[in-house]
Amino acid sequence: MRDQPEQQAPPVQKLRIRYAKRGRLRFTSHRDFSRAFERAIFRARVPMAYSSGFNPHPRISYAGASPTGSASEAEFLEIGLAEVVDPATVHAALAEALPDGLDVVDVVESPGGALADQLxxxxxxxxxxxxxxxxxxxxxxxxxxxxxxxxxxxxxxxxxxxxxxxxxxxxxxxxxxxxxxxxxxxxxxxxxxxxxxxxxxxxxxxxxxxxxxxxxxxxxxxxxxxxxxxxxxxxxxx
Known part of the structure; x- marks a missing residue:
């Protein structure tokens, strides 16, 4: 029988992020952005929590993404972390790692509840x-x-x-x-x-x-x- 995958620990901290799509980057699809964001998370060395299972993924929840071709000053996502980190530190690291036009606007600790319900x-x-x-x-x-x-x-x-x-x-x-x-x-x-x-x-x-x-x-x-x-x-x- 196939060995069961290792169970990952739940996040110890959740951060909510507001980002913008500006200029030519408004043509970025949601799939393209999610790939760019995961690469930025890796480059910025953000201590992500991961899902359990045979193919663990970083704990990122997207909500209310705008249609491809739309510029936006108000896109949102939530990340789960394996360590407690100052939101300002994550803000600065992601701002450095993301391309111009995909810009982090704000990072705060999650108060709990579903982000999508707030939108x-x-x-x-x-x-x-x-x-x-x-x-x-x-x-x-x-x-x-x-x-x-x-x-x-x-x-x-x-x-x-x-x-x-x-x-x-x-x-x-x-x-x-x-x-x-x-x-x-x-x-x-x-x-x-x-x-x-x-x-x-x-x-x-x-x-x-x-x-x-x-x-x-x-x-x-x-x-x-x-x-x-x-x-x-x-x-x-x-």
Missing amino acids: EASHWQVDLDIPPAEAATAVAAFLAADEVPVERMTKKGLREFDCRAAVISLSASAGERGSRLDLVLRHGTPSVRPDDVLAGLARTSGRPAVPSPLLTRLTQGPLDPDTGEIGDPLHPMR
């Missing part, structure tokens, strides 16, 4: 190459609709869902490329993404979809149901 909504900035008046008209038509069905290809095939219900707020103004949308999306199932909202805007306005939008996630975290504001999942009392 209830996202605030997006969407830059479009269309006149502001056209964007404002499309936004007004979208917000006036009770439902806006859109389609997206998933692993299980083509799926139709309502993208309107997830939109907490949406407005249009002038921007560097023409128009800028300010969008707050509630997370849920199915997950509604900014490109789904853009498809919905095209549908309700009767205009073709705008090519090559520039998407930037500004924040994501717990949602205040009364104000619609998004809190900081790493510093919930701020």
Whole structure:
């Protein structure tokens, strides 16, 4: 019989990390980032805890990753460590090991609980190459609709869902490329993404979809149901 694998000790410390995808690195896929991050962990000599089993992996939990092609100032993950380390030391070591454009913003000790449960909504900035008046008209038509069905290809095939219900707020103004949308999306199932909202805007306005939008996630975290504001999942009392 095959020998049973050695059981690894549980983490003695968990750290939560906020990082950004900037510039050309917004085209980094989640898989590419996870590989880059694991290499950075190794180069930085962070004392990682590992999973048990025949193929141990460093204890890294990702949550709320943005779509490929989106810039973001608010990506999150949690790591489990085999030793207690000053979060500031890990911050500095990872900042040195990661490539420019994948930038560590904050590192804190985990207060416990599931990180994913803290990520209830996202605030997006969407830059479009269309006149502001056209964007404002499309936004007004979208917000006036009770439902806006859109389609997206998933692993299980083509799926139709309502993208309107997830939109907490949406407005249009002038921007560097023409128009800028300010969008707050509630997370849920199915997950509604900014490109789904853009498809919905095209549908309700009767205009073709705008090519090559520039998407930037500004924040994501717990949602205040009364104000619609998004809190900081790493510093919930701020």
